[in-house]
Amino acid sequence: MKLGFIGFGEVAQTLSNGLIDHGLKVLTCTDGRSHKSAESAKSTGVYLCSTYSELAKSCDILLSAVIPAEAVNVAKNVGKNFNGIYVDLNNVSPATINEASTYIAEGYTVDAAIMGSIKNGLKTPIIASGPRAEIFAELKNYGMNIEVIGSQLGQASGLKMLRSAYTKGVSALLFESFYAAFQMGLDEILWRYLSQTEGSNFKDSSVSRLKSSTLHSHRRAQEMEEVSKFLSKYEDPLVTRATSEFFHHLHDKLGYISEKPTDYRDVFRKFKKNSF
Amino acid sequence: MKLGFIGFGEVAQTLSNGLIDHGLKVLTCTDGRSHKSAESAKSTGVYLCSTYSELAKSCDILLSAVIPAEAVNVAKNVGKNFNGIYVDLNNVSPATINEASTYIAEGYTVDAAIMGSIKNGLKTPIIASGPRAEIFAELKNYGMNIEVIGSQLGQASGLKMLRSAYTKGVSALLFESFYAAFQMGLDEILWRYLSQTEGSNFKDSSVSRLKSSTLHSHRRAQEMEEVSKFLSKYEDPLVTRATSEFFHHLHDKLGYISEKPTDYRDVFRKFKKNSF
Numbered sequence: 231m232k233l234g235f236i237g238f239g240e241v242a243q244t245l246s247n248g249l250i251d252h253g254l255k256v257l258t259c260t261d262g263r264s265h266k267s268a269e270s271a272k273s274t275g276v277y278l279c280s281t282y283s284e285l286a287k288s289c290d291i292l293l294s295a296v297i298p299a300e301a302v303n304v305a306k307n308v309g310k311n312f313n314g315i316y317v318d319l320n321n322v323s324p325a326t327i328n329e330a331s332t333y334i335a336e337g338y339t340v341d342a343a344i345m346g347s348i349k350n351g352l353k354t355p356i357i358a359s360g361p362r363a364e365i366f367a368e369l370k371n372y373g374m375n376i377e378v379i380g381s382q383l384g385q386a387s388g389l390k391m392l393r394s395a396y397t398k399g400v401s402a403l404l405f406e407s408f409y410a411a412f413q414m415g416l417d418e419i420l421w422r423y424l425s426q427t428e429g430s431n432f433k434d435s436s437v438s439r440l441k442s443s444t445l446h447s448h449r450r451a452q453e454m455e456e457v458s459k460f461l462s463k464y465e466d467p468l469v470t471r472a473t474s475e476f477f478h479h480l481h482d483k484l485g486y487i488s489e490k491p492t493d494y495r496d497v498f499r500k501f502k503k504n505s506f
Numbered sequence: 507m508k509l510g511f512i513g514f515g516e517v518a519q520t521l522s523n524g525l526i527d528h529g530l531k532v533l534t535c536t537d538g539r540s541h542k543s544a545e546s547a548k549s550t551g552v553y554l555c556s557t558y559s560e561l562a563k564s565c566d567i568l569l570s571a572v573i574p575a576e577a578v579n580v581a582k583n584v585g586k587n588f589n590g591i592y593v594d595l596n597n598v599s600p601a602t603i604n605e606a607s608t609y610i611a612e613g614y615t616v617d618a619a620i621m622g623s624i625k626n627g628l629k630t631p632i633i634a635s636g637p638r639a640e641i642f643a644e645l646k647n648y649g650m651n652i653e654v655i656g657s658q659l660g661q662a663s664g665l666k667m668l669r670s671a672y673t674k675g676v677s678a679l680l681f682e683s684f685y686a687a688f689q690m691g692l693d694e695i696l697w698r699y700l701s702q703t704e705g706s707n708f709k710d711s712s713v714s715r716l717k718s719s720t721l722h723s724h725r726r727a728q729e730m731e732e733v734s735k736f737l738s739k740y741e742d743p744l745v746t747r748a749t750s751e752f753f754h755h756l757h758d759k760l761g762y763i764s765e766k767p768t769d770y771r772d773v774f775r776k777f778k779k780n781s782f
Contacts, residue, residue: 424669
């Protein structure tokens with residue numbers, strides 16, 4: 231089996247490293263990609279095709295791992311030359327997966343989503359759905375951690391969005407309730423009382439969420455807009471829409487932050503200062 | 507020490523039972539209260555005063571445990587005849603506590619909030635704040651479970667509201683994300699993936715939250731409106747306001763429900779049916 235990566239950022243590099251170690255032939259094409267991606271592909275030891283058309287013709291499985299905005303375009307570019315399994319591993323919505331799939335032979339797109347940090351290497355959990363998801367899942371033989379969750383496109387990317395709606399909503403709620411608690415000098419007591427119902431690890435995991443919220447506020451605001459659109463198919467997503475507004479508001483007040491804050495209370499102080 | 511209850515519902519009855527067992531003299535007045543309250547007071551063995559004025563004059567501590575809408579009025583009615591510690595144990599906002607306190611001698615109001623189910627009897631955690639909260643906390647000598655969290659009115663009732671903002675917001679988020687997951691046939695997989703980050707008890711506690719949301723949707727919608735007003739002092743409560751709207755919406759679709767549903771998916775089915 232031959233696997234080709236479209237895009238060679240951190241995801242592709244990490245998975246390639248592990249897959250090559252397991253004896254799989256991995257290819258990519260760095261035409262038009264960044265210098266960094268090209269260097270990284272060379273050093274990882276993947277086979278470099280000179281064109282995307284050559285890459286598409288040489289592989290049984292193509293794995294798209296690009297930035298969300300490019301997801302549809304890359305499917306369009308390789309689709310006509312490709313007869314294998316096209317795996318969209320991008321962080322995009324079910325609607326985008328469906329759009330990308332229109333450029334791929336009917337039934338040959340797999341919806342895949344990364345469900346943890348890619349820093350876990352080949353063991354990073356990946357969920358997949360689509361009529362041929364089981365064929366993609368054969369990469370488990372080369373050490374990947376893939377779970378097929380259904381036979382329809384949109385299930386894997388949808389599940390990832392639903393998980394995100396919940397966890398990012400919780401982060402927004404944490405900020406809203408603990409910001410007021412901090413202003414009242416009651417944050418330590420609130421941690422303690424909430425830990426009684428939310429579990430002993432509540433404070434540690436929540437503080438980590440508060441910190442990462444400030445680091446990624448702009449991206450999350452946009453992500454939650456996408457999730458809202460997706461949820462609108464099923465219901466009026468009142469809380470998720472508010473979560474998106476919250477992250478926009480947070481970004482307005484704090485701007486881009488390059489380093490994780492060491493103390494969540496510093497974030498509250500800065501938020502307060504910029505609120506007046 | 508003599509303790510008087512204003513109002514004799516489940517809270518007063520439960521605490522009286524325990525306090526009398528510990529040898530405290532407990533009084534109340536059932537003038538104008540429901541027949542049920544009067545019967546309950548008699549059977550508990552509390553001393554019955556014929557008027558509120560007699561009750562106020564006979565007690566060192568008065569404990570108000572009435573419905574939220576009556577909280578200010580009862581303070582107004584007893585305040586002029588009372589020289590002891592007035593404990594407002596009602597489920598009301600800091601603003602209401604402050605309003606009630608204007609009818610009580612300056613500095614003699616204690617803000618108190620029940621932080622668990624009263625079914626735990628005398629052991630039910632109660633938090634208290636205010637300049638004389640420590641005097642109220644001496645009831646720990648009679649078996650009560652009181653923690654003084656500060657010396658200002660509004661801290662105890664405020665902390666309870668903050669906890670509520672978080673837990674009820676989580677309930678709304680659970681409904682929003684799992685309703686869509688259920689429609690997609692992915693609810694079981696979403697439980698599993700969220701349990702990886704939210705803890706092993708996540709599904710059980712969340713299912714219980716989903717069920718109790720449907721049972722108390724109307725009350726929660728109103729409670730979250732109060733919490734929104736309270737939070738507005740500190741920030742624009744985007745998520746809490748959405749939580750209130752969510753519970754209004756839930757109540758519109760499901761109406762009053764008298765029994766806890768046995769399966770959360772039945773709730774989703776009914777919600778869907780009534781959405782068209």
